Amino acid sequence: MTAATLRRLIVIGLIALWEILPRAGFIPELFLPSLSSTLMAGWNEAGEYGHALAVTLYEVAISMAIACGGGILLGAIVGSLPRPRILIMPMVSSLYAVPLVILYPVFTVWLGIGSESKIAFASIYGFLPTMLATAAGIQTIDPQLLLAARSMGATLSQRLVRVIIPAAIPTVLSGLRVGGALVIVGVVVSEMLISSAGIGYLISRYRTILDSPHVFAGVLLVLAMAIAFNAAIKWIERKAAIWQTGTRAGQNAAEEIAPTLQPAT
């Protein structure tokens, strides 16, 4: 049996257990409602969940654009210029060690409990790993490659397009993977804490009235969002690999850097 089939069997087994165990009475429905009653609860309130999903997706999309766009831009600047690096990197690194969620109540004071405070929090949350990965990706480019390109008469813009960007792509993508996942976490967590809309808000509200099937329906939606995001990143990675025409060395480097980019919370 290959690892892939085994993995699929485990997932199918877990789904089956989710249905069987609560139904057979081994687990109280309050702790874990069966899969069918969870789906049922979600289906019955489809309008409410749909609206919540739209709010959450909107917040995730804006935060993702700010976090990834800003992270790559600032990371590229900090990675290629030593002066801003000396100035900014120690601050960013120590900020990264702080559990940023403590700032969220402050954001709600400044920006209210609507989408703005979620977007602000999730953007900063996802921005840091993206920026750090991009800076690392650009800093770790072999200077010999740039020298070689120069010896072949490459102009500055040719070096950027033909050497720096392709060499940095694998590390930037690994940063996007972590940063994007943190954006989703940031939005959902902040909705759960203080808010009036979104999936996180629904989960939190149904929890207070002990309506487990509705809580788990919200959990399922967040799960689906994370899986979709992961699939999107994989797709981009495949595209980039084709563009770079296969960079096993680069991907190895990305995997070496990825473990150092675990979030503080």
Add this chain to the structure above:
Amino acid sequence: MQPLANITPLKPAGAIEVRNVGQIFKTTTQDVVALEDVSLDVKPGRFVVLVGPSGCGKSTLLMMMAGLRQQTSGTITISGAPIPEPDPNRVGVVFQEASLFPWLTAEENVEFPLALRRVSKSERRAKAQDALKLVGLDGFGKRHPHELSGGMKQRVSIARGLVQDPPVLLMDEPFAALDEQTRMTMGDELLRIWAATGKTVVFVTHSLTEAVYLADEVIVMSPRPGRIVDHLQVSLPRPRTYEMLSGDTFGTLRDRIWRHIRKSA
């Protein structure tokens, strides 16, 4: 009136002229004199090796011949004209680490300098094929650098240096990272390529054996400030063979270089 006085006499392609060249590195605390009053003539088609202890400025001199660095004083001309910036039509450069782009195939790496100049795809491919054939890598064009051995990578690197058919090939310790056996084989390969193409080669190395084995002329340099302390003609016949390594002429020449280097070490 002397109308002809200002016209530079035409130098044959591949001639290198170094006149009273000095190089001073400015650091925050002091100025380091890397090279002092270096003069040197390399005739077209000659194989010249620069040797000397670490820090004697031999690589610096090579980088200046490549237009990758500018001298503080004096002049350098390649084929009769100064070289204020890298010019792959006049000079090909091969570095110590093969410095191939890992995301490109061997073929695409060789095509790189042509792609920078927007040479048509078909012409690029044809020239890259010729260059790869010349270095003995016919049929390996589709491989990525990580699929090639150290020696093969350097062959690709040489092919890349030669693809625009420059009259001069500069090599900065190209075989230093290779094991002894590969190094010997690559030395013979380089001599074969040199004989086939008639390029002017300036080759920097630490290895005295390699220097005498490959060279028509060996230039010995002293450590900081780098100066030329000896200029030997290697009278050994071509083609060079492994048996010559144990001969008297070879030993005498190597000893003479060693005495210079030992004095300064």
